[in-house]
Amino acid sequence: MDVVSQLQRQFVDYTTSLYREGFVDDQYTQLQKLQDESSPDFVVEVVTLFFEDCEKLINNMARALEQQQGVDFKQVDASVHQLKGSSSSIGAMRVKNVCVAFRPCCEAQNREGCLRCLQQVTHEYSVLKNKLQTLFRLEQQIVAAGGSIPVIE
Amino acid sequence: MESCNCIEPQWPADELLIKYQYISDFFIALAYFSIPLELIYFVKKSAVFPYRWVLVQFGAFIVLCGATHLINLWTFTMHTRTVAIVMTTAKVFTAVVSCATALMLVHIIPDLLSVKTRELFLKNKAAELDREMGLIRTQEETGRHVRMLTHEIRSTLDRHTILKTTLVELGRTLALEECALWMPTRTGLELQLSYTLRQQNPVGYTVPIQLPVISQVFSTNHAVKISPNSPVAKLRPIAGKYVPGEVVAVRVPLLHLSNFQINDWPELSSSTKRYALMVLMLPSDSARQWHVHELELVEVVADQVAVALSHAAILEESMRARDLLMEQNVALDLARREAETAIRARNDFLAVMNHEMRTPMHAIIALASLLQETDLTPEQRLMVETILKSSSLLATLINDVLDLSRLEDGSLQLELGTFNLHSVFREVLNLVKPIVSVKKLLVTLNLAPDVPEYAIGDEKRLMQTILNVVGNAVKFSKEGSITITAFVAKSESLRDTRAPDFFPIPSDNHFYLHVQVKDSGAGISPQDIPKLFTKFAQTQSTKNSGGSGLGLAICKRFVNLMEGNIWIESDGIGKGCTAIFLVKLGIPERLNESKFPFMPKVLATHGQANFPGLKVLVMDENGVSRMVTKGLLVNLGCDVTTVSSGEECLRMVSLEHKVVLMDVCVPGKDGYEIAIRIHEKFTKRHERPLIVALTGNTEVTKDNCMRVGMDGVILKPISLDKMRGVLSDLLEHRVLFEAM
Numbered sequence: 001m002d003v004v005s006q007l008q009r010q011f012v013d014y015t016t017s018l019y020r021e022g023f024v025d026d027q028y029t030q031l032q033k034l035q036d037e038s039s040p041d042f043v044v045e046v047v048t049l050f051f052e053d054c055e056k057l058i059n060n061m062a063r064a065l066e067q068q069q070g071v072d073f074k075q076v077d078a079s080v081h082q083l084k085g086s087s088s089s090i091g092a093m094r095v096k097n098v099c100v101a102f103r104p105c106c107e108a109q110n111r112e113g114c115l116r117c118l119q120q121v122t123h124e125y126s127v128l129k130n131k132l133q134t135l136f137r138l139e140q141q142i143v144a145a146g147g148s149i150p151v152i153e
Numbered sequence: 154m155e156s157c158n159c160i161e162p163q164w165p166a167d168e169l170l171i172k173y174q175y176i177s178d179f180f181i182a183l184a185y186f187s188i189p190l191e192l193i194y195f196v197k198k199s200a201v202f203p204y205r206w207v208l209v210q211f212g213a214f215i216v217l218c219g220a221t222h223l224i225n226l227w228t229f230t231m232h233t234r235t236v237a238i239v240m241t242t243a244k245v246f247t248a249v250v251s252c253a254t255a256l257m258l259v260h261i262i263p264d265l266l267s268v269k270t271r272e273l274f275l276k277n278k279a280a281e282l283d284r285e286m287g288l289i290r291t292q293e294e295t296g297r298h299v300r301m302l303t304h305e306i307r308s309t310l311d312r313h314t315i316l317k318t319t320l321v322e323l324g325r326t327l328a329l330e331e332c333a334l335w336m337p338t339r340t341g342l343e344l345q346l347s348y349t350l351r352q353q354n355p356v357g358y359t360v361p362i363q364l365p366v367i368s369q370v371f372s373t374n375h376a377v378k379i380s381p382n383s384p385v386a387k388l389r390p391i392a393g394k395y396v397p398g399e400v401v402a403v404r405v406p407l408l409h410l411s412n413f414q415i416n417d418w419p420e421l422s423s424s425t426k427r428y429a430l431m432v433l434m435l436p437s438d439s440a441r442q443w444h445v446h447e448l449e450l451v452e453v454v455a456d457q458v459a460v461a462l463s464h465a466a467i468l469e470e471s472m473r474a475r476d477l478l479m480e481q482n483v484a485l486d487l488a489r490r491e492a493e494t495a496i497r498a499r500n501d502f503l504a505v506m507n508h509e510m511r512t513p514m515h516a517i518i519a520l521a522s523l524l525q526e527t528d529l530t531p532e533q534r535l536m537v538e539t540i541l542k543s544s545s546l547l548a549t550l551i552n553d554v555l556d557l558s559r560l561e562d563g564s565l566q567l568e569l570g571t572f573n574l575h576s577v578f579r580e581v582l583n584l585v586k587p588i589v590s591v592k593k594l595l596v597t598l599n600l601a602p603d604v605p606e607y608a609i610g611d612e613k614r615l616m617q618t619i620l621n622v623v624g625n626a627v628k629f630s631k632e633g634s635i636t637i638t639a640f641v642a643k644s645e646s647l648r649d650t651r652a653p654d655f656f657p658i659p660s661d662n663h664f665y666l667h668v669q670v671k672d673s674g675a676g677i678s679p680q681d682i683p684k685l686f687t688k689f690a691q692t693q694s695t696k697n698s699g700g701s702g703l704g705l706a707i708c709k710r711f712v713n714l715m716e717g718n719i720w721i722e723s724d725g726i727g728k729g730c731t732a733i734f735l736v737k738l739g740i741p742e743r744l745n746e747s748k749f750p751f752m753p754k755v756l757a758t759h760g761q762a763n764f765p766g767l768k769v770l771v772m773d774e775n776g777v778s779r780m781v782t783k784g785l786l787v788n789l790g791c792d793v794t795t796v797s798s799g800e801e802c803l804r805m806v807s808l809e810h811k812v813v814l815m816d817v818c819v820p821g822k823d824g825y826e827i828a829i830r831i832h833e834k835f836t837k838r839h840e841r842p843l844i845v846a847l848t849g850n851t852e853v854t855k856d857n858c859m860r861v862g863m864d865g866v867i868l869k870p871i872s873l874d875k876m877r878g879v880l881s882d883l884l885e886h887r888v889l890f891e892a893m
Contacts, residue, residue, distance in 0.1 A: 008599065012595075034787075036788070039787065053776055085778050085816075086776070089778040089870070150597045150598070
C-alpha cells in the first residue's frame, strides 16, 4: 500500500507540475475523462498519434524552410495550422502557443522568424514528449503495483 | 414311819443358801420365759427374718430351760415323786432341744455372718453411686446453664447486649465474684477493659497485649488458670481477708467477615486473628476450686460469644449497606426526575425554536436576496451582501444546532436508499470547485476500483459528512493540495489501533467505505485533536475561520449512526492533517436492467450516456482532433464514423447518420462546400443529418455557417459536458445556436 501511495503521490505531483508549468491545459483533462473501460488506453493512443503527427509536420516544415530557393510558406503555414489544431486538441498548451506565434511569421514570410519558431516548436515538442512519456511510465507502474490512477481536478 | 414317795434331797438344806437359790431360780425362770416372748414380739415386728425355725427352736430351748428352773423351785423342799418325774422329763426335753439347737447353730452362724458382710458391701456401693449421681447432676446442670447462656447470648444481635449478657449469665451460673472482658484497641497493641459484671462503668483501663500471661492465654483455646495477681485480674480491691479466689482466663476470638473463607473454614491462622480476653474470678475465701466441667463451660461460652459477635457484625454490615443503597436510590431517583424535566424543557424549547427562529430567518434571507436584485449603490450593495452572508451563516448555525440536538436525542433516523456513490464524490468536488480555484488549491480524488458504483445508505447525510470534511480541509488550507482517497476497507485494516473501541464486522451485504482526506494546510496540534469532535469547541485557528464548531460534531454523529468511526490525525501545526472516516454501507442487489434503462453496464463507469447508438459522422483532416472528437462521442455512447476528407465524407454520409460533425478551418473552404453538397444529397429535411461545424477559429461565425445550411457551430476545444449539451440541444431543437 505504501509503494502505491508513493507512486500515486509522485504521479499527482508530476501532473500538477505539468499543469502549473503550462505544458498541458484543461483540454488534456478532458482527454482523461474520455478514458474508460471501453477505451482504456485512449489518452496514450491520442498522445502517441499526436507525437507522430508532430514529428511528421516538423519534418515537413524543416524541409520546406531548408529550401534555399523559395520557401513554400503556404505549406509551412498549413503545417503550422495542422500542428496548432492537433496541439489544441490534446491540450498541449505550450506547443499551441508557439504555433500561434508561428503563424504571423509565416504570413509575413519571415524565414528567420519561421526558423526560430520551428526551433521553439521542436524544443517544446521534445520536452512535452519526454514529460508525457514519464507520466505514462508512472501510470504503468501504479497499475502494476495494484493501485488506481488518481483523478485530478 | 411310813414310806413316802418323797425324794430327799442329797444335801441338807441350808436355809439361807436355799433361799438365795430359790430366788435366783425364780428370776432365771422369769427371764427365760420373757426372752422368747420378746423374741416373738420383735420377730413379728420385722417382716423379714429368714430364720424363724431357728427362733422357734431357740424359744423352745429357752422355755424348757425356764421350765426346768421353775420346776427346780419345788425340789428344794420335800417334793413328791411326781414333781421329780416332771423335773426329770423337763430336763430330758431341755437337753434334747438344746443339743438340737446347738447343732442347728453350727449351720446358722456362718450364714448370719455373711449376711453382715454383704450388708456392708452394699452400703459402700450405695455411697459410691450417690457420689456419681451427684456428679452427673452437676454436669447436667452445667449443660443446662450453657444452653441457657447460649440462648441468652444468641437471642440478641446487638454486640453490647451479647457481651453484657454473657458476663451476667456466667456470673450467675458459676457464682463468680467478678467477670471481665478485655477488648483489643484499634491499634491492636493493647487490651482495654470494656465490660465488667459488678462495676457499672469500667474506666478505660488498658494493658499492653504483649504480656506473657496474655500470650499464654491467647495461645490455646482452653481456659487457663492465671494468677490473681496478674494485671488483668486485679480488678477490685481484695475484699476477702485471706485468699483471693482462683482466676481463669479464656480467649474469645473476634471473627471478621474476611476471615470466613468457605474452603478452609474453620482453620484460621491465629496470627491474623484478634482476640478478646475474658477473665473470671471465683469468690475469695470460698476455697472453691475451678472444676473441669466449669472450665469446659467457660470455653464453650467463649466460642459461642465469638460466633454471636460475628453474626452481629455481619448484620451491622448488611444494615449499613442497605441504608447506603437506599440513600443512593433516592438520590438517583431525584437525578432522573431532574434529567427528565431538563429534557422536557429542552424539547419544548427546541420545538419553539424550530419554528419561531426559522420563520424570521427565512424572511431576512428572502428579502435580502430580493433587495440584492434591485438597484443599489455600491455601499448599499456591500451592506446587503454582508447581511445576506451573516444571515446565511446564522441559518446554517440554527440548522446545525437543531440537527445536533435531534441527533443527540436519538430521534434522527437515517434515510436509507440506493444511490450512486461515485456521483456523491463528484458532487462534493463540484461544490468545492469554486473555492478551490479561488484559493488555487489542487484537489485530487482517488476512487479505488473496488468501490462499488451504487450503495445503500443515507445519501444526503453521507454527502454532508464528506462535504464537511473536505470543506474543513479546504477552509484550513491556504495553499497546497488536498487528496481524497476512498476504498473498501478489508478486515485487516478495519481493526485500527487508533480506534480501539471500534469493532466493525463486515458481512455479506455490507461493506465499510474508508475515506481519507489529506490536506497540506494549517494542521492541528496534538492536544487539540481530542476536542475536535466536541460541540462548540474551537481552537484558536478555527475561531478565526468562522463556523460554529458544530460541523465535526455533527459528522461524528452521522458517522456513528452509520455504524462507523471518524478520527483526525495531524503531525502538528503547519504540517497538514488527515481526516479519516469509515462508514458502513449496504451493497445493493444486482441492478435490474428494467430499473435503469439508461445505464448499460459498459457505460456505467463513466457517467451517463445520453445518446446510445446515435450515429455520427466526424470529418476532420487533423488526425489528432479526429481521434479526440471521436473519443468524446464514443464516451457519450454514439456510434462514430470518422473521415478525413470532404470527398470521403460525402461518400460515407447516409440516412443512418443523424449528425455530421465537420471540422472547418479557413484555409480549406471544403467545409462549407460539403455542407451544401449534403443538402443537395438529402432533399427531404427529415432525412438529412444535422450538420455541425467544429472550428477552432473564431472567424467562422454563425451567420456564415447558417448561410450554407449548417445547423450549428461549436468552438473548439470541446469539453465532454459541452458536447453532451450540444448534442442534447441539437436533437431536441434540431438547431443549435452557437455553443462557444
